[in-house]
Amino acid sequence: MKVLILGVGVAGISVALELKKASARVPGLEVTLVDQRDHHYPLFLIWQVVSGSVQPSHISFPLQTLLKTRGAGGSVRFRQGRVLGIDVERKVVSTDDGELEWDYLVVALGGTTNFFGMADVEENSLSLKSLEDAIKIHNHILDSYEAALRERDEPRRRELLTFVVVGGGPTGIELAAAIQDFTHKALAKKYPSLAPRVRVLLVEAQDALLSGMKAEMSELAVDRLHSRGIEVRLRTRIVRVWPGGIQTADGQTIPARTVIWVAGVKPVAVVESLPFNKGKDGRIIVNEYLEVPDSAGVYVLGDCAYLLQEPGPAPYPPTHQVAARQGPACARNIVRAIRREEQLAFRYKFKGQVIYAGRNIVLAQLWARVFDGFAAALVRRVYYLWVFVSYLGLPTESRRKLGALRDWVPAYFYHRNTAHLG
Numbered sequence: 001m002k003v004l005i006l007g008v009g010v011a012g013i014s015v016a017l018e019l020k021k022a023s024a025r026v027p028g029l030e031v032t033l034v035d036q037r038d039h040h041y042p043l044f045l046i047w048q049v050v051s052g053s054v055q056p057s058h059i060s061f062p063l064q065t066l067l068k069t070r071g072a073g074g075s076v077r078f079r080q081g082r083v084l085g086i087d088v089e090r091k092v093v094s095t096d097d098g099e100l101e102w103d104y105l106v107v108a109l110g111g112t113t114n115f116f117g118m119a120d121v122e123e124n125s126l127s128l129k130s131l132e133d134a135i136k137i138h139n140h141i142l143d144s145y146e147a148a149l150r151e152r153d154e155p156r157r158r159e160l161l162t163f164v165v166v167g168g169g170p171t172g173i174e175l176a177a178a179i180q181d182f183t184h185k186a187l188a189k190k191y192p193s194l195a196p197r198v199r200v201l202l203v204e205a206q207d208a209l210l211s212g213m214k215a216e217m218s219e220l221a222v223d224r225l226h227s228r229g230i231e232v233r234l235r236t237r238i239v240r241v242w243p244g245g246i247q248t249a250d251g252q253t254i255p256a257r258t259v260i261w262v263a264g265v266k267p268v269a270v271v272e273s274l275p276f277n278k279g280k281d282g283r284i285i286v287n288e289y290l291e292v293p294d295s296a297g298v299y300v301l302g303d304c305a306y307l308l309q310e311p312g313p314a315p316y317p318p319t320h321q322v323a324a325r326q327g328p329a330c331a332r333n334i335v336r337a338i339r340r341e342e343q344l345a346f347r348y349k350f351k352g353q354v355i356y357a358g359r360n361i362v363l364a365q366l367w368a369r370v371f372d373g374f375a376a377a378l379v380r381r382v383y384y385l386w387v388f389v390s391y392l393g394l395p396t397e398s399r400r401k402l403g404a405l406r407d408w409v410p411a412y413f414y415h416r417n418t419a420h421l422g
Contacts, residue, residue: 012108081098128175164258181359200231228357
């Protein structure tokens with residue numbers, strides 16, 4: 001049986017590793033993982049690259065090493081290539097390196113930034129959906145400072161030193177906090193004359209941050225961000241972005257040379273082209289087994305999947321937390337399907353989230369409880385330590401894990417990397 005997994009994010013990787021273990025019990029199982037990049041990184045950590053807290057190489061894990069060393073079981077083959085199309089009738093995936101056949105298909109290609117059809121926003125904004133994006137933002141901030149040093153016109157200098165983050169979800173809050181750390185602490189030492197002119201803004205179209213979480217989390221986030229000097233603009237919808245600023249729906253303009261758009265996610269073009277029923281956000285509707293109805297053997301996970309939670313009318317959100325749990329569940333269902341056993345429904349209840357808003361400023365929602373302060377910061381540190389001790393479990397990659405930990409210790413005291421990243 002040929003299982004083809006598209007995507008090396010947390011959902012795709014967890015499916016591959018679970019099937020790797022199961023292959024010892026399933027004779028003839030062939031597992032192939034496909035992606036255009038040859039490394040895996042925890043997506044929820046990339047904002048730390050923006051602020052120079054972590055070196056990119058310390059959170060990037062080569063796939064060949066990961067697939068060879070993780071646990072017992074058979075092998076998983078990796079094919080590097082860009083997915084161009086999926087022919088459901090022929091059971092063939094087309095890549096820029098040829099065609100691949102499958103008996104079972106897992107679509108875990110992640111999502112891309114949703115600019116909501118605004119071409120000027122897409123053209124003049126940065127996004128944060130990959131490690132490469134994080135490196136680009138880091139370098140762009142440094143370039144803005146260097147340009148500001150040379151600029152003699154004061155309004156233009158302020159434009160260069162104004163950084164706007166659009167989107168009030170967890171990513172937007174952590175990114176705005178990271179930029180504030182980087183500009184007001186690390187870069188303030190390197191460019192003291194520019195420090196008074198720097199502005200960091202977080203813009204959200206809705207009337208609260210952290211949509212979908214408890215109202216107390218939003219209130220706490222606004223308060224803590226304000227306390228750090230980050231300007232929070234709620235009920236502010238952006239209708240235009242150009243190289244020198246943004247315009248809001250009520251006609252206001254904010255001069256800025258840096259706009260980072262994290263206000264929405266949508267499926268990638270290949271997923272959009274598939275002939276399956278989709279939710280209003282473009283994600284593919286799947287049943288409780290993570291399988292596409294009327295397309296046996298096709299499973300969709302993570303940012304690509306639309307699955308209603310029970311109870312309630314809302315779908316599971318496209319988050320790392322959900323994707324990390326869908327992967328193993330999908331792998332087990334594939335094994336059960338091969339054995340002609342009844343598949344198991346995917347059920348997951350939100351456990352909570354910790355959100356960074358600055359050194360010793362962490363917001364936490366665990367189940368129904370909302371808190372911050374030392375307790376929240378401790379939860380975050382313990383979680384991050386667990387990530388690099390057991391998240392990937394690679395003995396041969398211990399140097400990378402220790403490297404990330406070494407990065408975090410001086411970063412706590414704002415000793416950040418202020419050099420360009422390659």
